[in-house]
Amino acid sequence: MSFLGLGGQNPNGPSNPQKLLAAEAELDMVTDMFNRLVESCHEKCIKADYSSGDLNANEGLCLDRCVAKYFDVNTKVGEVIHAEAWKQRILHGPTLNVKYVHRIKVHEIVRLTMVYLPPWHFN
Known part of the structure; x- marks a missing residue:
């Protein structure tokens, strides 16, 4: 089975170090995008007082739209x-x-x- 296009044929790891570097860079970019998304939408949509453990309807709608x-x-x-x-x-x-x-x-x-x-x- 292939993970991030690395191939799974070689049990000792990917045969091409460039593929590994590209996969790591892609994972870093996706992680960065996700973290920015969470930070941005959380800041805009969720009140800082956390009066309830659950999202209210407005917060949920705001998060859906923001994402x-x-x-x-x-x-x-x-x-x-x-x-x-x-x-x-x-x-x-x-x-x-x-x-x-x-x-x-x-x-x-x-x-x-x-x-x-x-x-x-x-x-």
Whole structure:
């Protein structure tokens, strides 16, 4: 069975250290995204006094919307980055200048964030 695309044929571990590094980097990115999601939505939706052990209806609805919007924006940003990477690859060949793509994408990410996130997200 394959875990994170590492393959499971070799009992001594993955045959390619680059695959292991890529899987670790992907896991770090997913963990970071999850932690940011929890922090952001918790801060916006759940009152600090914790008067009840359960979520009330408003908190639950707020969390549902916050998580949905967070993933929607994350998907849109990923699509823009992917499209820009392909555009750069077509223009410059298979050796992609990651710094160039990153520099352009920071501006685009800010623009997308401002467009797709509600104003209360920035308070």
